[in-house]
Amino acid sequence: MFSTENMSQKKERGKKDRARPPTEKKANAVVLEIPPGWKEPKFTKDDNPHGLLEESSFATLFPKYREKYLRECWPLVKKSLGEHGIAAELDLIEGNMAVRTTSKTYDPFMVIKARDMIKLLARSVPYEQALRVLEDDIFCEVIKIGSMVRNRERFVKRRQRLIGPNGSTLKAIELLTHCYVMVQGNTVSVLGPHRGLKEVRKIVEDCMNNVHPVYNIKALMIKKELMNKPELKNESWDRFLPKFKSKNVKKKKANIKPKKEYTPFPPPQPLSKVDMQLESGEYFMREHEKLQKKMEQRQEKQKVAKDENQRKRALAFVPPEEPDRKKAAEQQTEKTDVDVEKLKKKLKKQDKLSKKMKLSSSQA
Numbered sequence: 001m002f003s004t005e006n007m008s009q010k011k012e013r014g015k016k017d018r019a020r021p022p023t024e025k026k027a028n029a030v031v032l033e034i035p036p037g038w039k040e041p042k043f044t045k046d047d048n049p050h051g052l053l054e055e056s057s058f059a060t061l062f063p064k065y066r067e068k069y070l071r072e073c074w075p076l077v078k079k080s081l082g083e084h085g086i087a088a089e090l091d092l093i094e095g096n097m098a099v100r101t102t103s104k105t106y107d108p109f110m111v112i113k114a115r116d117m118i119k120l121l122a123r124s125v126p127y128e129q130a131l132r133v134l135e136d137d138i139f140c141e142v143i144k145i146g147s148m149v150r151n152r153e154r155f156v157k158r159r160q161r162l163i164g165p166n167g168s169t170l171k172a173i174e175l176l177t178h179c180y181v182m183v184q185g186n187t188v189s190v191l192g193p194h195r196g197l198k199e200v201r202k203i204v205e206d207c208m209n210n211v212h213p214v215y216n217i218k219a220l221m222i223k224k225e226l227m228n229k230p231e232l233k234n235e236s237w238d239r240f241l242p243k244f245k246s247k248n249v250k251k252k253k254a255n256i257k258p259k260k261e262y263t264p265f266p267p268p269q270p271l272s273k274v275d276m277q278l279e280s281g282e283y284f285m286r287e288h289e290k291l292q293k294k295m296e297q298r299q300e301k302q303k304v305a306k307d308e309n310q311r312k313r314a315l316a317f318v319p320p321e322e323p324d325r326k327k328a329a330e331q332q333t334e335k336t337d338v339d340v341e342k343l344k345k346k347l348k349k350q351d352k353l354s355k356k357m358k359l360s361s362s363q364a
Helices: 002-019 022-028 064-082 110-122 127-134 152-163 165-177 194-208 213-227 273-280 287-315 325-336 340-363
Strands: 057-061 086-091 096-101 139-144 180-184 187-192
Touching: 057 110, 064 086, 064 110, 064 127, 086 110, 096 110, 110 127, 110 139, 127 180, 127 187, 139 194, 152 165, 152 180, 152 194, 165 180, 165 194, 165 213, 187 194, 194 213
Parallel strands: none
Antiparallel strands: 057 096, 086 096, 139 187, 180 187
């Protein structure tokens, strides 16, 4: 009876919660805030005096070009990890680094930190920066960018865009996110606080998806200024952040060649010189017969060339076509034909004018 009553009460409460508007729920919710300047206490040997029961180990490979640097800095790596009770091994024959817990290890999470450290050393991060990952509030991430862009030339351009001229873009990202960023080959190694890692990953992924890092850098700069204003703490910052519209640039249409029908059989092999001689019967001829055939072929070619040259020379002696004189005479007569009636009218006018002139002179 008791259990059924509890079940019915829970159902009723659930219905009431669903019926409440979301604003009322938010008002009732208690917001937990971390006080400013608060730091989590360090994990010391007194917190775990008995050590660990089981041994944990991690290993990672490193490229050949890092061998010289790792051999030089490995004593420092062993010393820094030995302070936390972690054993480190470097195998130059197989090309790998390994870390494992010992009986002196008191912090169980330190082996994960040591794994991150050797991973960063393998990705060309210097020892001084990789050592920072052993701190409590510093974490790392290796972003794989090799498979994000298929075209190799485009990939190299976008990776260079992330670095910027003289490394200026990378420096701006480091200053805004408080992270150390190393672009090496097909990976981007990031070292810093959790928030910074998240921001750097967004910038890197956007850059590989053809969004310039300067847009994200501008947004981060605005956010940094807004963080100094306590009155905007509980408000949305969307109205302050820039909104960039993507422009659709017209691309040239690629000339796609029609695909040939697939056949499992390879193309026919071209005939060799011996096969061609076998077909023509030249292979079975004697030496003097072969020479005679070659001479005949040469004579035929010479004859054809000679005929062609003679034809070209003869063109110079071909007389030009004479004009038809009868047609020319007819054309001239057509041009010289005179309209008699027009001439009569013209002469009559001239006679009238001359008579008028004579009359005027006699009267005077």
